[in-house]
Amino acid sequence: MTHSQSIRNVVVTSYVGAGKTSLVEALLFSAGVTSSMGTNANGNTVADFEAEEIQHHHSMSTALLQYEYKETFLNLLDTPGSLDFFADTKNTIHVADGAVLVVGTSGIRSELDRVWEYIQTRELPCLIFINELDKERAKFDTTLAEIQEALEAKCVPIAYPVGEEASLRGVVDLVTQKAVIPVPNSHKVQEEDVPADLKEKVAELRKQLVETVAETNDDLVEKYLSEGDLTQEEVLQGLILGTKTRQFIPVLCGSALLNLGTTVLQNTIIQCLPSPEERAEVMQSAGSHPQTSEEVVRPMDAKEPLSGYVFKTTIDPFMGRLTYLKICSGVLEADSTFFNSVRNVKEKGGHLYYMQGKKSTQTQQAKAGEIVVMGKLKETQTGDTICTDKAPIVFPAVQLRRPVMSFALEPKSKGDIDKVSLGLHKLVEEDACLEFIRNDETKEMLLSGVGQTHIELTLEKLRRKYGVDVNLHTPKVAYRETIQKMAQAQGKHKKQTGGHGQYGDCWLQLDPLPRNGGFEFLNKIVGGVIPRNFIPAVEKGVVEAMHEGILAGFPVVDVQVKVYDGSHHPVDSSEMAFKVAASMGFKKAMESAQPVLLEPIMNVEVTAPDDMVGAVIGDLNSRRGRILGMDTKGHNQIVKAVVPLAEILKYAPVLTSITAGKGSYSMEFSGYEQAPREVVNKVVEEYKAEKAAASS
Numbered sequence: 123m124t125h126s127q128s129i130r131n132v133v134v135t136s137y138v139g140a141g142k143t144s145l146v147e148a149l150l151f152s153a154g155v156t157s158s159m160g161t162n163a164n165g166n167t168v169a170d171f172e173a174e175e176i177q178h179h180h181s182m183s184t185a186l187l188q189y190e191y192k193e194t195f196l197n198l199l200d201t202p203g204s205l206d207f208f209a210d211t212k213n214t215i216h217v218a219d220g221a222v223l224v225v226g227t228s229g230i231r232s233e234l235d236r237v238w239e240y241i242q243t244r245e246l247p248c249l250i251f252i253n254e255l256d257k258e259r260a261k262f263d264t265t266l267a268e269i270q271e272a273l274e275a276k277c278v279p280i281a282y283p284v285g286e287e288a289s290l291r292g293v294v295d296l297v298t299q300k301a302v303i304p305v306p307n308s309h310k311v312q313e314e315d316v317p318a319d320l321k322e323k324v325a326e327l328r329k330q331l332v333e334t335v336a337e338t339n340d341d342l343v344e345k346y347l348s349e350g351d352l353t354q355e356e357v358l359q360g361l362i363l364g365t366k367t368r369q370f371i372p373v374l375c376g377s378a379l380l381n382l383g384t385t386v387l388q389n390t391i392i393q394c395l396p397s398p399e400e401r402a403e404v405m406q407s408a409g410s411h412p413q414t415s416e417e418v419v420r421p422m423d424a425k426e427p428l429s430g431y432v433f434k435t436t437i438d439p440f441m442g443r444l445t446y447l448k449i450c451s452g453v454l455e456a457d458s459t460f461f462n463s464v465r466n467v468k469e470k471g472g473h474l475y476y477m478q479g480k481k482s483t484q485t486q487q488a489k490a491g492e493i494v495v496m497g498k499l500k501e502t503q504t505g506d507t508i509c510t511d512k513a514p515i516v517f518p519a520v521q522l523r524r525p526v527m528s529f530a531l532e533p534k535s536k537g538d539i540d541k542v543s544l545g546l547h548k549l550v551e552e553d554a555c556l557e558f559i560r561n562d563e564t565k566e567m568l569l570s571g572v573g574q575t576h577i578e579l580t581l582e583k584l585r586r587k588y589g590v591d592v593n594l595h596t597p598k599v600a601y602r603e604t605i606q607k608m609a610q611a612q613g614k615h616k617k618q619t620g621g622h623g624q625y626g627d628c629w630l631q632l633d634p635l636p637r638n639g640g641f642e643f644l645n646k647i648v649g650g651v652i653p654r655n656f657i658p659a660v661e662k663g664v665v666e667a668m669h670e671g672i673l674a675g676f677p678v679v680d681v682q683v684k685v686y687d688g689s690h691h692p693v694d695s696s697e698m699a700f701k702v703a704a705s706m707g708f709k710k711a712m713e714s715a716q717p718v719l720l721e722p723i724m725n726v727e728v729t730a731p732d733d734m735v736g737a738v739i740g741d742l743n744s745r746r747g748r749i750l751g752m753d754t755k756g757h758n759q760i761v762k763a764v765v766p767l768a769e770i771l772k773y774a775p776v777l778t779s780i781t782a783g784k785g786s787y788s789m790e791f792s793g794y795e796q797a798p799r800e801v802v803n804k805v806v807e808e809y810k811a812e813k814a815a816a817s818s
């Protein structure tokens with residue numbers, strides 16, 4: 123067995139509160155890695171070690187838990203379920219070779235959709251763990267049906283609970299057909315015969331399992347059709363093949379809190395989820411050459427030149443910056459120098475570590491397929507590729523949505539400006555859902571994130587880690603500007619100042635592009651009326667002008683710009699002159715292209731008790747919201763709606779007052795839509811007033 127064959131890189135993922143962190147805690151305990159189990163309520167789990175995670179009882183960042191069990195190197199990645207931290211979750215799913223989806227028994231939450239979408243994009247083999255079966259009213263069959271409906275995937279149970287709710291005792295392993303019961307006060311389990319009252323159900327589920335796995339391969343189908351059954355060995359063989367090739371998803375079950383069903387899960391992870399090597403056969407490590415952009419495919423092999431992808435960065439108060447890497451080929455040595463092909467720099471690395479939450483153990487090297495953490499990097503950031511300069515490759519970075527909600531910040535104490543700025547720059551490196559901009563001219567500091575809670579949590583961290591406090595000002599909406607019709611204009615910049623003059627002249631045509639069309643630049647100059655070497659300057663001038671639209675100073679998007687005519691002067695023309703001319707031309711053309719404002723629209727889900735739903739819907743309607751539908755979850759209703767961000771910026775206190783604190787909501791960016799006239803008027807007026815105030 124090669125080293126890579128004994129590795130399992132497994133993301134544990136799902137929606138908020140499904141029990142991921144608890145499950146990982148139980149897996150560590152049942153593998154004998156830890157001697158006791160921490161709980162989320164006590165704030166002593168291995169994975170949730172950051173102060174904010176302990177205080178709020180939620181994971182806010184991926185935790186890496188590396189340990190050895192049954193000669194396998196398990197790298198579990200416990201992800202946050204909250205969409206506020208989805209960038210971390212997405213990057214983690216990206217580097218995993220298999221996934222465990224955790225589903226609780228009190229109803230699936232919508233965050234699962236985003237997770238499932240990316241798992242499918244990555245074609246990641248999965249296991250499902252139905253958790254919380256010890257809870258009141260928990261039902262395996264009901265939850266399984268709910269999962270099947272939510273994922274639209276073929277699921278096959280391979281474990282079934284023994285006992286239910288408070289009397290849950292263990293699980294039946296449907297492959298071995300034994301009941302697996304934990305030994306009290308120990309991490310060990312003992313096997314028993316299937317209890318008499320479960321025999322019929324187990325026989326039915328086993329038949330279903332045998333039929334499902336038989337379909338994975340012709341030999342098994344033939345054997346099953348001729349003999350009507352398969353051996354345990356054959357069932358396992360079909361189960362492994364079917365899981366790895368994603369023909370179905372095995373469903374396990376138990377209780378993370380009580381460490382029930384986790385041993386069966388741990389063994390299934392090892393048996394059924396692929397090693398990095400097997401995974402690479404399906405999903406190759408493919409990238410491009412940094413200079414030629416040609417495709418480069420890198421085999422998952424320690425003998426190949428080094429390559430790796432950075433999926434996470436943290437800044438630890440004691441260990442400094444820690445860079446989390448998946449090694450895709452070759453070997454990374456501690457304290458070695460490598461090439462960062464994204465930033466085009468050589469960088470000297472520090473020590474290498476394996477992690478268990480915040481606890482680190484040093485290692486000398488990490489080989490293809492491994493996940494490892496490197497200390498002391500300065501240039502390398504999340505999303506970068508590390509490699510050698512002789513065999514360079516750039517792996518495509520995970521595409522992340524840009525944050526849409528921005529707050530202006532002001533340090534509580536004036537002398538703290540630099541400290542705030544430094545701290546936030548570090549926090550942004552750790553969290554790709556954040557963006558921080560400091561305008562050197564206006565001294566304004568803008569922090570953008572997924573939503574209000576996200577920003578508030580970031581400021582909590584800022585206070586704890588960097589000892590500075592800030593005031594938050596009215597959030598700003600990231601509007602965009604675009605055009606509605608074609609327009610043409612001339613931009614001419616001509617100056618005669620003694621010696622050399624300045625001369626640039628271009629005719630531009632602007633055309634609207636569809637939503638999310640971004641920006642296109644076309645050169646339609648014929649006969650060299652603008653010499654070829656000045657064309658990039660024309661494009662630069664246009665791009666610069668697009669940073670600030672003519673309506674209210676927001677970036678211009680979804681526009682095609684064509685330069686189709688112009689003139690030049692043999693002596694006075696320069697790049698600078700053409701840049702200025704193009705910028706003038708763009709602004710002029712935009713004026714007559716019917717400019718409009720685009721506003722961010724959010725997908726919002728509000729959960730509220732039955733009798734308060736009417737008030738919630740009424741309020742959403744008054745916020746220009748469109749109700750998309752409703753779901754029932756127990757005594758609660760979930761209202762799904764799309765609402766313009768501008769109307770829902772400060773929703774938390776509103777919902778609290780409508781529902782007497784019983785409602786909750788989540789929202790995420792959906793897209794940009796044209797803003798109605800009254801919104802445009804208001805935004806434009808505010809912009810003019812701000813400008814007037816700044817110049818007075």
Ligand SMILES: Nc1nc2c(ncn2[C@@H]2O[C@H](COP(=O)(O)OP(=O)(O)OP(=O)(O)O)[C@@H](O)[C@H]2O)c(=O)[nH]1
Pocket residue numbers: 136137138139140141142143144145161162163179180181182201202203204253254255256257376377378379380
């Ligand atoms: N009764 C019961 N409670 C559980 C079980 N698993 C988790 N919980 C509780 O459910 C809550 C959420 O559990 P976590 O493990 O933090 O959930 P998570 O999926 O990591 O949540 P996020 O990190 O916020 O996405 C905690 O209070 C746990 O104690 C279980 O099997 N049974």
Ligand SMILES: [Mg+2]
Pocket residue numbers: 142143144170180181200201202203
């Ligand atoms: Mg968690």
